[in-house]
Amino acid sequence: MDEPVLIRFATKPADAYSPQPDQNGKRPSLGSDADAWMLHSEVRTTRTYGGPLSVSDVVGTLRRCCWLRTWQRRLPISLWIRKYSWKDLKGDFIAGVTVGLTVIPQALAYSAIAELPLEYGLYSAFMGCFMYTLFGTSKDVTLGPTAIISLLTAESFPKNAGLSKPQYAIFLCFFTGVFQCLMAIFNLGFLINFVSAPVISGFTSASAFIIMYGQLKSILGVSFGKSTDGVLEQTAGYLNTIWNINGWDVLMGVSCMAILLVLKGLRLPRRHGQKSKSPLYTYARETLRLISVARYGIVVIVAAGIGYFLEEYFPILHSVTLTKDVEAGLPNFTVPEFSFNNQTFREVFVDMTPGIAVVSLVGAMESIAIAKAFAHQFQYNIDPTQEFLALGMANFLSSFVSSYPVTGSFTKSALNAQSGVRTPMGCVFTGAFVLGSLSLLSSSFRYVPKAALGAVIICAVSVMFEFKIFRDLWLLNKKELIPLIMTIAVGVIFGVDFGLLAGIIGALLLLLYPLARPAIDVEHLTKTYTPAPITYTDITSGRQILEVTVTPHGALYFPSGEYIKEFFEEDIFPQNGLEKMRVTDADGADAISPVLLPEGLVCSVDEVIVFNGIHLINSDYTTLRALRAIVMKCRKACKTLKFINTPMKILRIVLPKEVREQVKWPDKEEGQAIVVNFSQSLPEKLASVSLNVEDGESRRGSSEDNRREGEESMVVASSTAQLEVTSKSLP
Template identity: 45%
Template sequence: MWARGPPEPRRRCWLRALRRRLPVLGWLPRYSPGWLQLDLIAGVTVGLTVVPQALAYAEVAGLPPQYGLYSSFVGCFVYCFLGTAKDVTLGPTAIMSLLVSSYAFHDPAYAVLLTFLAGCIQLAMGLLHLGFLLDFISCPVIKGFTSAASITISFNQVKNILGLHGIPRQFFLQVYEMLRRIGETRPGDAILGLACLATLAGLRAMKSRLPPAARTEPLATRASYLIVWTCATARNALVVLFAGLVAYCFQLRGSQPLTLTGSIPRGLPPCRLPPFSKAVPNGTVPFGTMVEDMGVGLAVVPLMGLVETVAIAKAFASQNDYRIDPNQELLAMGFANVLGSFFSSYPVTGSFGRTAVNAQTGVCTPAGGLVTGALVLLSLAYLTSLFYYIPKAALAAVIISAVVPMFDAGIFRTLWRVKRLDLVPLCVTFLFCFWEVQYGIVAGVLVSGVLLLYSIARPPLKVSGQGTLLVQPGSSLHFPAIEHLRDVICSRALSAPSPCSIILDCHRISSIDYTVVAGLAELLQELRKHGISLAFCGLQVRGGHAQPQPSRHRAGPACQGKGLHRWAQPSPHQGEPSGRPSQQGHRSHLPCKARMRPPLGSTFSSRRWRLQHPSPAAGRGAGAKAAAPAQAHAALGCPESSEPLAEGNPPALGSPAAVSLPSGPGSPSLAGCGPGRIPTFPQLGGGR
């Protein structure tokens, strides 16, 4: 019988995998009463912020107010067990609410189904480790989207501050209708909304300028600091509470000049499956039709949710000196949305504002989310009757105050200084989002992709030299770039007054594909017809920089090269090789025409090249160090001077032509140069 191995290593691996999938197991054994106190304070503070924001963001999403609260507690509970960032809080946000309004058509059934499908996509991405797909949404696209969203969301709430009804959803129609109906403004809503905006702006400015109180300060000073800081942090809740009291007072007097939120169903949402069909007066909308109606939203919503959450988590992890696991964040987001869809939630993501509040209150673990979620549940159970008196103008002021800082005016100036081409996807996304949000995101991603593909198809090429052309690609070569490389080399080489030699500097080429290898083979044959030689310099062999290796000698002066790592290099006993560029700027010479056997086949690695090499005994003796450059050239099989080649008359293979390297600090050295041989696929990093 086979002896069974010890089970301890297997158990250890299983526990390690479990801790990786359940991060709560990493910090729960070390939980302390001090952490509990700070988590309670942070959870209550964030809860006072999320309740009014949830009611307001439901308005942005085009859903009844209770759906904002339904979306605010499941994510808090799930992230406590699966999240890797202690500061992040999940819930409804302005960006996600705007996307839901575009793809859910103001219908709760579509919104809940979108939550379920988006969560499934996020779960699949996390399990398949597809987090790298988020990297294809560039920073200019995100900045253009968030800046445009801040404007569109703000204008969408102006109608509530003015007390106007029946305003269309499209941005340009909104602006037109509000300007046309400005005379219908309700004074009560306008005065209250502007007062709430001014109060929120003042409290925000007060908090940013509030100096921290030291422990050595008197008790009264520290108490006053705590009061001011609490009021500034919970400013949304205070403003909504004050506005609700004003509306309630008007209601008691029998007159109501304000537009109120209205009644909200009391109690917790029922736990049930997401709606996979929708009943309509004429029949039923099947699942396939609902998915078709949401269209590209099934890709935009999960991706934008992940981008927002991972970006926030990385920012606060860097600020507070801890690390996150992006793939685990994908799983946490996916589980939060899938489970949230069973409680009538619309898609949630990380909130930057609430995460900042969480971090500033000193949260220690994700357990603070449990307190926040509990407060939301208490609000649904006992406070929904009080939400009736909250004016819509106050909620609009909360939204505008939250989204205005999202507009980044400095990004335009920054991109103008750094790279002006990045302004193209930024402006395309920014402008298209005013038409429709989904068009703006898709257009921005497409433009960014086109610019990325263009940079691959047209890599930077530096061509220098006169008698000898030195071609230096600035990046790796892929199949879209080979035609451009051939055109540049052929146009420069064939336009020269006499046939020249070409050196392809491969120092910066770390990857190559088969199409490029085939194109280089065709280029070599085309250049040979015109008597032009081609050499490769600085090749990287299987990911490492190739080093010169000595050639093995057979009987006779010629040796057989086994690959591009057999470099043309004089014997070390011949003194300083003439192929190295001198510091005085003299021109140096490198033999770049090789003896070639007839090809053994179409495979590049099967070809054998014969390179004329000096005898091992050449240059030995007491006077070897004083050998003249002419002797070194003779040992290399090159003529003493570099004679131009006659057009249409290539030299014989037995008489290699001398090639002059361009002088200067940017010229490559002789080490790492191989003449007249196409690199094989793995030698240039292919297949990686």
């Protein structure tokens, strides 16, 4: 047998946990020398977590709402701002500005995915940062527009949106925030747990593919359809516009992608020794790292300079396609419009309701998953409910500055962590950097080539593909490939929102199928009893018991009710062809014909069905009614049915009324078995009902064989002319 392995994580030295050395200088180890350690005391406590919602849970939640600590947790900045230091300020400032260099070009690019003017991407990139500083619990998460949320925003627009898409996007942002705040208030964050990891991976991969495939038209310089079109529509558009490809745009897009790939890997390796301590080497390494981090901003600035030069000095060339029509300046802080495009508030809300639900859940799922990942990496705790509230407040207030929905971004959050952020205050510097760029540089964004933005988008979303999960699922659980492939296929063909819905349905079906078709163990046991000595002259000198034990793996729920009944009818009642062995006795009743064993002994045969109800305590009422129907079918089929490990309160529901009335229920439930023996030759409905409960002390004094033999004799000794219900203690 393998030796046990003890792993101890501690901040103290190992000697601090060891006993003092003996005269020979040896320290006895715990578990190896029993005399070296003596148990002084032992305290054991048990507490149940989870389970159904109870009145005490509700009362406890309401009571905690009155605590000052609870309200402080709803405003986390009040907990960490008191410990804020100059060192924290320095780290947050560097990280915030570094992330800001990436936020601006990505925000411009993602607004194109959302089919909105470029300035709306920047409008969405600062208010969420400010709100997350106040309400967020993760130091690394950075809120802003993302590729997936931008795609879902575009898919949320009604067909008649037209020029009112910005108003629809702001409306969507407002009610997304309201919905997320309500989910935080009512602690509905657990709903996200019903979206499995394969579905999330498939949804992300499908979204990345559609975004990349749709941005090829920016690289090629052609224009058709919408960014949310499926692969088939986009493919048809590419084929129809293949002769309109702009070579200047292709050159610009390919060059930008090549530069981005080169800058991504631009870094000096770390060296050990004296060279690593050289100030020049350290300066060069940090400079290259900053260039790699700000690669999107560098490419956009250089491309905008080229666009300005070609547009102002060589307009007759009609070279690269520019974005143009970018509104300069800061947005106004105003209440969102709730009726527009010749529609009332009710009509707009009905059109946007599916989009509000999908964007709210996907945004929260994405942001909380990122927060959990970084909390696990850097060993700190987050509050998922508070993350819901932070995201809801960010979207709610962002709608007042003309923003479309935002969520946590993995690339920006990873960059934030790598840049040495120390508190959520880093988001403040990121938002301030975006505001400064909006007020000073927004007029220059009209010269940014569309091909450059397309290259930024393609390189940014290329990391969203997750191929490793296919190998992992193939090795671990192949059936989970079904929702993964379903999400990708439906998402690519019909849209990512339909793909997400299809994946969730597929995953839930896999989750619910075991509830409708639970695993059940069936054990067959054949026992033959003979008198001593064996007399072969008596054809009934032997007795054979065919025992079938049915044990469900877990609790039975109402979807499995019909399956349990079919299982007994098709697999348990006609076991081993015993139905073919039945004959009719002199009274006209069914009986099982004797069996001739190979030794020449003739045995009478008795059937016993044993149902192990150890898990029935958690079953629902519908399932118990199905078991009652099985008991009645046993009566019709003349079967002996024995319940073991079944609580008495369950048996009061499962057993028919005429049986329950004849049972003298014992005071204690532990160790009881109920045996019901039916026969079709009943002279009356109930001939007799007996109760036999053994004393606990005498039961412990008897041997194992005697107990089993006594129990089995009780089962088979019942007369075929009566119904017998026996309650007997089990060992």
